[in-house]
Amino acid sequence: MTPTIRLRDGADERLKTTLNLTTDTALANHIGVDQGQYNRIKNGRSAPGPYFQARLLLAVENLELDFYDLFEVVPDPNPQDA
Structure with a gap:
């Protein structure tokens, strides 16, 4: 496994609130x-x-x-195996 990036928990709702959007479709379009x-x-x-x-x-x-605020870096859990 290698380090990766993912959307933070809660980022979806935070984005919708900040951008005054209510649906995933509206957010994706924005x-x-x-x-x-x-x-x-x-x-x-999927990774962003x-x-x-x-x-x-x-x-x-x-x-x-x-x-x-939006993403988090997920470290490699076993860096010695890389």
Whole structure:
């Protein structure tokens, strides 16, 4: 296993509140990503790649949210096995 990045727990609701949106579809559209992609990332089935990270950070850049408010780095649980 290698280190990865994922959307923080609670980031979805925080984004919806901050952006005054009510649905995943509205949030995905606001960010500029596919709703299916957003749901996979939100539910932890897919890691947020650089495109998703950039789109999300650009959408909130003037709203006092930064990378660490929205994402968390998940370290490698067994770095000696890498």
